[in-house]
Amino acid sequence: MILVFGQSGQVARALSRDKDVVTLSRRQADLSDPEACGQAIRQHRPVGVINAAAWTAVDAAEEQEAAARVVNADAPAAMATACAALDIPFVHISTDYVFPGDGDRAWHRDDVCAPLQAYGRTKRAGELAV
Numbered sequence: 609m610i611l612v613f614g615q616s617g618q619v620a621r622a623l624s625r626d627k628d629v630v631t632l633s634r635r636q637a638d639l640s641d642p643e644a645c646g647q648a649i650r651q652h653r654p655v656g657v658i659n660a661a662a663w664t665a666v667d668a669a670e671e672q673e674a675a676a677r678v679v680n681a682d683a684p685a686a687m688a689t690a691c692a693a694l695d696i697p698f699v700h701i702s703t704d705y706v707f708p709g710d711g712d713r714a715w716h717r718d719d720v721c722a723p724l725q726a727y728g729r730t731k732r733a734g735e736l737a738v
């Protein structure tokens with residue numbers, strides 16, 4: 609079974625069409641409590657974990673960057689730590705908001721990151737933490 613965080617989100621709803629996927633709602637695992645996310649992984653014993661949950665409210669992140677950082681960086685870090693301890697793969701999803709927004713071509717994964725606003729900064733912190 610593959611465990612997916614972010615049950616109600618766009619990405620998780622697409623993933624949940626696979627019968628091997630179990631999704632977790634905010635009530636089952638709140639990313640504002642990173643340790644609860646690690647605990648959920650240990651309880652479910654999946655063969656892999658996908659984090660499709662995130663603070664995606666770009667404008668609200670400007671006012672509440674610290675809270676967004678817990679969800680977008682500290683919780684994924686706790687998930688990655690739990691997966692490493694169980695020796696299972698962990699997939700975390702990036703965003704174009706980690707890039708500065710200039711240029712005239714599609715972004716490459718190795719392009720230099722330079723987020724312009726809080727949402728991008730918290731997502732970049734999550735990538736580095738994972």
Ligand SMILES: NC(=O)c1ccc[n+]([C@@H]2O[C@H](COP(=O)([O-])OP(=O)(O)OC[C@H]3O[C@@H](n4cnc5c(N)ncnc54)[C@H](OP(=O)(O)O)[C@@H]3O)[C@@H](O)[C@H]2O)c1
Pocket residue numbers: 613614615616617618619620633634635637638639640659660661662663664679701702703704731
């Ligand atoms: N969709 C895109 O076009 C796009 C583009 C680039 C990157 N991404 C990335 O893809 C990933 C998934 O995005 P999405 O578009 O599927 O997002 P979304 O539709 O906005 O869904 C976000 C999910 O995260 C959950 N969530 C938010 N805060 C939470 C918390 N504290 N505890 C538990 N769950 C929480 C939401 O649950 P609630 O319903 O309870 O709020 C929802 O299920 C994100 O990492 C995002 O950065 C998406």
